[in-house]
Amino acid sequence: MRGWGWASGADLQSDAGVSQRASFLPQAHVKFPPDYPYSPPSVRFLTKVWHPNVYENGDLCISILHPPVDDPQSGELPCERWNPTQNVRTVLLSVISLLNEPNTYSPANVDASVMYRRWRDSKGKDKEYENIIRKQVTSSRSEAERDGVVVPLTLEDYCIKTKVKPDTEPVDMADFYDDDYDIDDDDDDDEELSDNDIDDGDDSGNGES
Template structure:
């Protein structure tokens, strides 16, 4: 294993423990620093409020020069999240920079929940409802939030 990737992940983990962003937790899964599980709590006063959304982050030896693979384990209904949980987010693709740490990644994903980009749809139905029928979109999001309470995936 690359010692620089490992060192960076340990530093990210300490930073996340000492100064966690609001509504976000994350830690390596088991004893493998290269695979993390995180939880994003739905931000207050949004359709996502009260939700508990689990994600995995998989890091390569090239981290932080290469973005991790991030996906939701919790079922999601969102314009920028594919049915398999993969996330369409610029900083995880073409806008990645080594300055991003795990806190920045998770904070960006949390922000994306409430502020989707319908012009880059990963889920065309969610994108259409978000643009054309916000009430129905919010109803579907609330269903996902309620499912997140019982999903132990």
């Protein structure tokens, strides 16, 4: 499965000093193994991503995509790894969460992790990491727009939903009335049968007397 994703990146300061979220649209390839969902899919970014948890070749390092094996050396709990109850939605949500909040304790890109920590610990004063992210954001937007993808610039844009048009076709109420009449007709037939049965009974009784 190949497609465009969206992630609200690090809080960056605009030229006016206002904090803003960087709308990053990386293109990724999600590959599902033959025994999915018993084995996890893999995620590889096709867009260049400078991130503590993304390898140089674009492979993503995240616990939820690791096979469910007991590996004490990894530092991961079994419950943090893949299990068959996970699905595409939970994977994508986990990826977006990791892009927003990198795991610097077990980085796939050590240089990016060191640079990110310097930026984070300096509260944005160290601009090296921020400048790289800005270039990534601009590049990813341009690539997405060339592919005809509408780029959401804010969280509100990302969450907007298309309104469903109301059904303006008039409802034929005769269908409901026909159903009611059918029921009433059946009831009338039952009543007529009951009256006939009673009359027959009375006539036979009078005849005997």
